[in-house]
Amino acid sequence: MFDNYDDSLLYCRDLGIISETKPIRIANEIYREIIPRVLNRNLQDSIEEEC
Structure with a gap:
């Protein structure tokens, strides 16, 4: 099942943008x-x- 929110979080974690x-x-x-x-x-x- 595709969950756009969870997949986006995983992508950001993989890039090191958000915490693990x-x-x-x-x-x-x-x-x-x-x-x-x-x-x-x-x-x-x-x-x-x-002004």
Whole structure:
């Protein structure tokens, strides 16, 4: 049975992006900074800057 979520987690674990153990956490310090930025980019782009 194909489970997209579980397969994606296994893929990320194989690449060393997330931890091998629970709880799931971002394993690499560089990724800890970049991944949240990428995931919420649309939200950041929608915020208007006030001068």
